[in-house]
Amino acid sequence: xxxxxxxxxxxxxxxxxxxxxxxxxxxxxxxxxxxxxxxxxxxxxxxxxxxxxxxxxxxxxxxxxxxxxxxxxxxxxxxxxxxxxxxxxxxxxxxxxxxxxxxxxxxxxxxxxxxxxxxxxxxxxxxxxxxxxxxxxxxxxxxxxxxxxxxxxxxxxxxxxxxxxxxxxxxxxxxxxxx
Amino acid sequence: xxxxxxxxxxxxxxxxxxxxxxxxxxxxxxxxxxxxxxxxxxxxxxxxxxxxxxxxxxxxxxxxxxxxxxxxxxxxxxxxxxxxxxxxxxxxxxxxxxxxxxxxxxxxxxxxxxxxxxxxxxxxxxxxxxxxxxxxxxxxxxxxxxxxxxxxxxxxxxxxxxxxxxxxxxxxxxxxxxxxxxxxxxxxxxxxxxxxxxxxxxxxxxxxxxxxxxxxxxxxxxxxxxxxxxxxxxxxxxxxxxxxxxxxxxxxxxxxxxxxxxxxxxxxxxxxx
Numbered sequence: 026x027x028x029x030x031x032x033x034x035x036x037x038x039x040x041x042x043x044x045x046x047x048x049x050x051x052x053x054x055x056x057x058x059x060x061x062x063x064x065x066x067x068x069x070x071x072x073x074x075x076x077x078x079x080x081x082x083x084x085x086x087x088x089x090x091x092x093x094x095x096x097x098x099x100x101x102x103x104x105x106x107x108x109x110x111x112x113x114x115x116x117x118x119x120x121x122x123x124x125x126x127x128x129x130x131x132x133x134x135x136x137x138x139x140x141x142x143x144x145x146x147x148x149x150x151x152x153x154x155x156x157x158x159x160x161x162x163x164x165x166x167x168x169x170x171x172x173x174x175x176x177x178x179x180x181x182x183x184x185x186x187x188x189x190x191x192x193x194x195x196x197x198x199x200x201x202x203x204x
Numbered sequence: 205x206x207x208x209x210x211x212x213x214x215x216x217x218x219x220x221x222x223x224x225x226x227x228x229x230x231x232x233x234x235x236x237x238x239x240x241x242x243x244x245x246x247x248x249x250x251x252x253x254x255x256x257x258x259x260x261x262x263x264x265x266x267x268x269x270x271x272x273x274x275x276x277x278x279x280x281x282x283x284x285x286x287x288x289x290x291x292x293x294x295x296x297x298x299x300x301x302x303x304x305x306x307x308x309x310x311x312x313x314x315x316x317x318x319x320x321x322x323x324x325x326x327x328x329x330x331x332x333x334x335x336x337x338x339x340x341x342x343x344x345x346x347x348x349x350x351x352x353x354x355x356x357x358x359x360x361x362x363x364x365x366x367x368x369x370x371x372x373x374x375x376x377x378x379x380x381x382x383x384x385x386x387x388x389x390x391x392x393x394x395x396x397x398x399x400x401x402x403x404x405x406x407x408x409x410x411x412x413x414x415x416x417x418x419x420x421x422x423x424x425x426x427x428x429x430x431x432x433x434x435x436x437x438x439x440x441x442x443x444x445x446x447x448x449x450x451x452x453x454x455x456x457x458x459x460x461x462x463x464x465x466x467x468x469x470x471x472x473x474x475x476x477x
Binding site: 079080081083084085086088090092098100114115116117118119120121123124126160163165166168169171180181182183192193196197 | 333334335375401402429431432433434435436437438439440441
């Protein structure tokens with residue numbers, strides 16, 4: 026294995042020739058954004074750890090087993106990103122509804138949210154709204170959008186328990202803007 | 205920095221974040237995206253599109269574009285870097301047709317026997333399933349048929365110049381190497397390839413086996429991701445939590461539940477909602 030010839034003079038940055046961007050064909054890495062590790066919603070019991078999650082085989086977002094952990098959808102923007110929605114989600118407990126995320130539906134607008142990050146300063150958000158969205162019509166392309174103004178989106182279940190569907194009727198969706 | 209990456213193994217596939225924003229897939233009704241890869245070693249060239257100088261002093265291992273061009277027929281020609289016009293191309297002229305909304309890469313490369321030639325590839329920019337990554341491998345090198353390995357596993361078998369192979373895989377970093385088909389002794393790599401979720405990564409094996417300058421070039425097309433279908437934010441409580449106090453609370457809750465809800469709890473203890 027030899028290196029290519031040394032006389033290949035590679036530019037230090039994009040060279041624009043005739044208006045066309047040229048760069049070494051060396052692929053790309055997304056800019057590394059620190060992963061979130063904790064979530065604290067002021068005035069609630071939602072003071073939990075955060076782990077990276079992905080996608081389940083049924084194409085649903087993966088959610089941590091523990092009621093004391095939220096999952097961050099690691100393929101989308103992270104908290105602290107410049108653009109797009111950072112999505113966190115966690116379970117409530119069916120029937121009992123005593124676990125922290127059952128309180129998500131009652132978080133007032135203006136509440137302070139602090140997200141701790143791995144090897145980085147925490148980032149803070151202010152709640153802009155909490156809404157119920159029927160699971161049947163959940164607008165996933167809006168919730169998981171990777172561009173546009175940066176937001177923190179926190180999701181769990183709520184609304185009525187639908188016996189015939191063996192599921193809650195709604196997702197509870199909290200949105201927050203960076204401070 | 206780039207030179208040191210080359211020195212590591214001529215497969216400087218990482219670190220491009222500092223180089224340039226990757227190409228973002230664009231959806232426009234009337235235009236096509238055309239990228240151009242220079243994969244002929246030791247040759248600085250000019251590239252002409254329909255007789256107009258489009259890329260000046262284009263050097264090996266560089267990727268240009270994407271150019272957004274109106275759909276239609278084009279003639280591509282590659283000349284020596286000091287040519288006055290496109291009348292005496294070293295490669296081409298090549299006639300290509302760009303369809304509206306299409307995404308293409310033209311390569312100037314060596315054929316299997318080592319003669320300069322051009323290839324024209326159509327890039328798959330359809331949506332990638334949520335949580336997955338698309339990997340395409342193109343053989344544009346003066347070399348016999350190869351296998352592509354990720355770690356020890358053969359992921360592409362018996363690929364010949366100018367063929368390509370595409371697969372969908374988990375995102376992440378793979379240790380990629382290229383070996384003569386049926387063997388595992390790398391002629392390129394191993395090199396770390398980072399495959400982003402919701403992106404298409406196109407890897408070109410280029411250069412010449414005989415001249416000892418085989419290398420990898422990569423092209424990334426972003427913005428092909430899909431969204432999760434749902435967010436299953438509920439699960440049965442006590443059955444899946446180890447905290448004694450919580451089990452107690454759950455047991456109390458269980459007693460108070462209606463018969464229907466109890467049945468639901470039993471069914472959902474094994475599956476997230």
